[in-house]
Amino acid sequence: MGRDDRTGSPLVFRGVTKRYRTHFWQRPVTSLSGLDLEVRRGEILGLLGPNGAGKTTTIKLALGLIFPDAGEVRLMGRPAADPAARARVGFLPENPWFPDDLTGRELVEFAGRLHGLPAADRRRRAAELLELVGLAHAADRAIRKYSKGMVQRAGMARALVADPEFVILDEPMSGLDPIGRREFRDLVLSLRDRGVTVLFASHVLADAEMLCDRVAILREGRLVDVQELGVLESRRRILGWEVEARGGGPVAGAEEVSRRGEERLLRFPPETDAEGILAALRGAGARPVAIVPRRETLEDLFLRVLGREEAA
Ligand SMILES: Nc1ncnc2c1ncn2[C@@H]1O[C@H](COP(=O)(O)OP(=O)(O)OP(=O)(O)O)[C@@H](O)[C@H]1O
Ligand SMILES: [Mg+2]
Numbered sequence: 001m002g003r004d005d006r007t008g009s010p011l012v013f014r015g016v017t018k019r020y021r022t023h024f025w026q027r028p029v030t031s032l033s034g035l036d037l038e039v040r041r042g043e044i045l046g047l048l049g050p051n052g053a054g055k056t057t058t059i060k061l062a063l064g065l066i067f068p069d070a071g072e073v074r075l076m077g078r079p080a081a082d083p084a085a086r087a088r089v090g091f092l093p094e095n096p097w098f099p100d101d102l103t104g105r106e107l108v109e110f111a112g113r114l115h116g117l118p119a120a121d122r123r124r125r126a127a128e129l130l131e132l133v134g135l136a137h138a139a140d141r142a143i144r145k146y147s148k149g150m151v152q153r154a155g156m157a158r159a160l161v162a163d164p165e166f167v168i169l170d171e172p173m174s175g176l177d178p179i180g181r182r183e184f185r186d187l188v189l190s191l192r193d194r195g196v197t198v199l200f201a202s203h204v205l206a207d208a209e210m211l212c213d214r215v216a217i218l219r220e221g222r223l224v225d226v227q228e229l230g231v232l233e234s235r236r237r238i239l240g241w242e243v244e245a246r247g248g249g250p251v252a253g254a255e256e257v258s259r260r261g262e263e264r265l266l267r268f269p270p271e272t273d274a275e276g277i278l279a280a281l282r283g284a285g286a287r288p289v290a291i292v293p294r295r296e297t298l299e300d301l302f303l304r305v306l307g308r309e310e311a312a
Contacts, residue, residue: 008077010089010166010197011039011062016071018057018221031057032221034071039166039199044192046208046229047201049218050306055201056094058218059170062199063091076166087115090164094171094201096155100144104135104154107143108161115162122161129157134183148175156187167191169200173207185211205302219306236295241268243277248286263289 016035019028032054039045047055060066061073064081076085098107105126112122130139133153138146143154152175159167173181188198188211202208208215209229216226225232243254243266250256253276254266264286268277274291281288296304 009038009040010076011037011199012072012074013037013058013061014072014074016061016068016073018054018061018066019069030221032061032068035221035223037216037223037226039197040214041197042192042195043213044188044198044200044211046212046215047199047218048203048205048208048215048302049224050203052220053203053218054221055203055218056170057221059168059199059201062168063089087162088165090159090162090167092152092155092159092167092169092172094174096151098143098151098154098158100142102143103140104130104143104146104150104157105139107154108157111158111161117162125161126157129160130154132160132187133157134180149177149180152176153180156184160191164196166197166199169198171202172200173202173204181207181210205299209298217302217305225305232301233298236298236301238270238293238295240270240294241272241274241277242266242290242292242294243268243281244289244291245281245286246289248281248284251284251286252280254280 013035016032017030018032019030021028035054035058037058047058049055057066061068062075062080064073064075064079064086067081073080075082076088078085102110108126108129109122112125117125127136127139130136133156135150135153135157138150143151146154152172156169156172159169173184176184188200191198212229214226214228215232217224242257245251245264245266246262251266253272254268257265257267259265268280272280277291278288
């Protein structure tokens, strides 16, 4: 194994286009157009976009399950379909289907066998992982009797069986209740702490917000934006300013929302800035207690980013 495999980016897309042809007489559907994207070692990258945006297509290409019509996909420094690359990657599919007479424990042990783990290691690993995903109590129950969220957890344990360096998860939070989502987040963060790289797809922005380092936003097969989450958040528009002040008279340019004794809550319009607010307070003989910008939600920004592409 070359040095590059260990040190380079786990996943690289260069100019990748994928078209699906459903019938030979129909025009092919372009699911992905000219995708350039790099998943960096050790990061959690969220692949976001509405239904049909191309997230699952991207993941299938990454794993060499389907092939691009143009461009190149490199996984662990190798062609995506290379089994040596695939062996170092854990995968949770979008709608996992498992032979449902297997128990959770058998599912994970069987996956360990496919990865060539010796029997004793498989048993130990299955027990550890089922504990980790909160399924220890149901380890010997048939998957057919699992709830949707339990199947999702079993799939996660299976994805981790061979101690992967890179984990690819397609809609991993679907079917999880709020506690499950939180546990899932903690699990993914603990993977990152151990140096594991994570790519996950979701159409739910809140999922990405709670764990991503970066997000890539897809729309109709095109990459609209790739950005650090913090940078994206700072791009949220300011809708106005909430200011707490103490003492003084009427403040120019502000609406007084409430007053309690000397303390007043004021609202300034978005076009002001902190300096302008301080000057207005000073002019009124009022002292600032707190100046807080009120921003649009990340959800609003997300919809705006998706809409911008439409206008272009
Ligand atoms: N096997 C296929 N044959 C034909 N078209 C397909 C096939 N798979 C996907 N597509 C089309 O490719 C586009 C992208 O689909 P994809 O499954 O990648 O979207 P997605 O972002 O994962 O959506 P979702 O949020 O619903 O999972 C869609 O227009 C879809 O209809
Ligand atoms: Mg999908």
